[in-house]
Amino acid sequence: MIIQLEKPTLRRKDMDAVLQTMADEKIGPGELTQQFITLLKNYMGDVDFVFALRDRYHALSYALTAIGVGKGSVIGVSALSPKFYVDVANTLGATLQIFDVDPETGVLSFEEISRYDTSMLSALLLYEPYGNIPSDSAWNSLGLPIVEDITESFASVYNLRKAGSVGNIVVCSFEESCIVSTAGGSAILTDDAEIGSSLETLLEYSYPYLALPSMNAALGVVQLSQLDKNLKKRRSILDTYRNALMKTRHTQFGIQDIDFEINGYGFVAILDSKPSIAQQFALRYEVATEMAFPQTVISDSLEAFERFPYAIPCATRGVRFPLYPFLGNQQIIQIEKVISHLP
Template sequence: LALLSIGLKPKDKVAVSILSPLLYKTVCESLELELILCDVDPDTGILSMDEATKAVEQGAKAFLLHEPFGQIPYNAQELPTFGLPIIEDISESIGSHLQEFKSGMLGSIVICSLEEDNIISTGGGAIVFARNNETWEKLRTNNRPYRFYNEIPDMNAALGVIQLMNYEVNLKRRFELYTLYKNAILRTSHHLFGIENIDYESNGFMFSVVLNSKIDDAITFANKYSVSCQRSFASSIGSLYQEKYELFPIALPAINRAVSFPLYPFLQQKDQDAIVKVLSHLP
């Protein structure tokens, strides 16, 4: 819906980061759009300004911005100066901020998934926002034929409203856990995925670590203590390009060696302690 509403035509090119979900590739191909695959900013794991410049030179007509694991594009605030539409996906970054900069501030269209594992969940669906009235009218026009299929049922919407009421409390708890995990991983040779600026406050959407060791060893070690641990980017576009270091030197270490740990505001103390113990002793 968002892609249709920014005036793209078949064969137009869309710039995406290599860490974006495979779903982006599937949807763009279904609309006969071509992808320009880009490396990421080393600080944020999001499409970098240098790569955006290259994409424009290659004929990009729009940017599709994925913001993984609570990261925000504070290093790409000049992206709108290219004059191209930006679809900003804040599904994993909603609530994160660095001083006054927040997720959702760059997009011509902003989308936010409401699936069960998102910061705000209605058990399925998504919200689509438009930056201006012209884009909003295009969204409404494109949605009209599917309106009765696209609207979230009342019960699911009520679930989302309840979560919004507790949004600030849950964000605070997620950030507390994120900080606890971060302090644990600092005791090891591994490093945190993403922004390390002291003014950055993460929304706590999962916790991702880039390992200095074999990923299978870390997963086995975590499972030994009944802690869930999974590859962070197993379902990314980059999973199809794991050997292309010459093209994506910044993103590939995360694709090949990043693992994620659960981070939920209602984690029991024993589960929290187990995760901290595993993070502190990751092989």
Template sequence: MKNIGELISLVKTQYPEKEIIALHEPVFRGNEKKYLLDTIDSTFVSSVGKYVDRFEEMVQAQTNTKKAVAVVNGTASLQVALRLVGVKPGDEVITQALTFVATVNAIAYNDASPIFIDVDLDTMGLSPFAVEIFLNEYGEMREDGCYNKQTGKKISACLPMHTFGFPVHMDKLIEICEKWNIPIVEDAAESLGSEYKGQKTGSLGQIGAFSFNGNKIVTSGGGGAIVTNDLEIGKKAKHLTTTAKVPHSFEFMHDELGYNFRMPNLNAALACAQLEQLPSIMKNKRELALLYTEFFRTQGVKFRQELPNTKANYWLMCVELENMKDKEIFLKETNSKKILTRPIWQLMYRLPMYSHCQRDEQINAEFLEERIVNLPSGVR
């Protein structure tokens, strides 16, 4: 870009009290302390308490889903969601290589393998068209579902990720996956508050998974949530994430292998206070996105904006630079001035544990890997 110094000045004016300007640090301006003290006073600080129930109700309302289940983090929500849609050891899951490692780790935790399919340039998320090309070449329908002709393994799920809060082209992806009888689990970890054609992300697939980590748009410190419109799946999610304990007033009976993935009431209290502020947080971030849009237009740099018929939460804002060299210069100069920009993730098949996995050409993913840089995106 023409003048990185002008960007540094702009960012510093938006966060005037910060010596080091982080990518996305949490802001606590509501009832956080009040609810935390209330939780401590109640002595219900662990995995049972009124704030866990309230958090689940608030997530249901926010996502327009019928059931939300609080869990300990976003990775846990993905791991359980995949099991709930039928992913079994030895199966395969279609997903994207341009993602945070948790997306793919959740597949591995189910003893399944990822198939890496390319992303779309406009969304930076899983490309329905690339999925269709792959399935037309390698998919084989059998009585119990779709199989990969190359490996002979069942493709048990499709796991798109809404990158930085920008929604994937979900209608086309749903159409393709329904044709091939592949359930969709949405990795909505980064997209709380985002919408696709008027529907909340996380509510379009069979199951959605969210993260409330410390760097997310709202946080519980550490936490996640599973959401669904299928009440039976929701009931099963709650059962599995609470050690598969059969309800009883005093006996301990567990009827299958479950997980101790319960969100503590302390974390839920923090999350409830944060969720109350989500509308104002999104308004603040969208105003920042507008400032960036105008600035980068004068610099001749592509600032990533939401697409028509979508609403992005602008969790992490980003620019697309001309090439790898420009990206390296940008990162070095901004970080040297304590403006903590960062590159997009290294593609998952470059990691040693996933280097052997099947993938398509990844033309778009590699293009974006070389050019995308995240900007400070926190609430001002």
């Protein structure tokens, strides 16, 4: 049987929590939504403003609007950012200015931004792929408002600095494959009083229709309570894969610093060969894989190597492997063997 690429971390407690909301006939936004928000606030360091919405698209749109992005604005993003960022920007009447990624982190390059005339930018939208977060802590020196998307980096820590510590406003999605899943949903978080007040005004009438339902929040409440256990398992699996990849000529995507506590969102190998060959090899041994960056903001510009010398190899040769807490020991061994013998 083929080992699935993704599988939601759903235990009996999660199922019981959802069923209880149905039995209580309280499936819409309510007490559990607020409980999820409170737990999220506490985990992120007692953030002043938290709004739980039903999807990442609206969360990003409202977050950008709250920092003043609108018609004619220019948003700086990394070349590996998901393509739907273009749609979000277009909806607001804004455009994207695309920069290469940092070769160490895979996040928007601070060096690239520093060399650019930042007066031409309205804001930055930081995408943090596969658990990686910025290694540079001087982002505020740029004088630009920053939306930090920690959907994939939630719970990662670098030198005691958690994901979410760079942005003036933070967005985190909780989709099926995320570290914490509500089967769809996102949160907007900020400590900035002015931005928080702006969000309250923007959401004053629409929030009842956009707020995360209790049925979804019930999943989040249980999963946040199990977060440490799940992170430990994810990190252990990632270490196994990392050691296996070191036996090959291929490289791991992202930060390798021993001070980096990655969340184990996923494992990506940047191949020194054709991805199709490696994927066929993995499938022969019943391990599902997928290109790590199938749809990015530069998907139509993969020949522009001179502009994006670090991002393009990731987009064209990055392959991800199954990594989730429900992998059994034999499955982990099976994937480990595939990784250690990648052609």
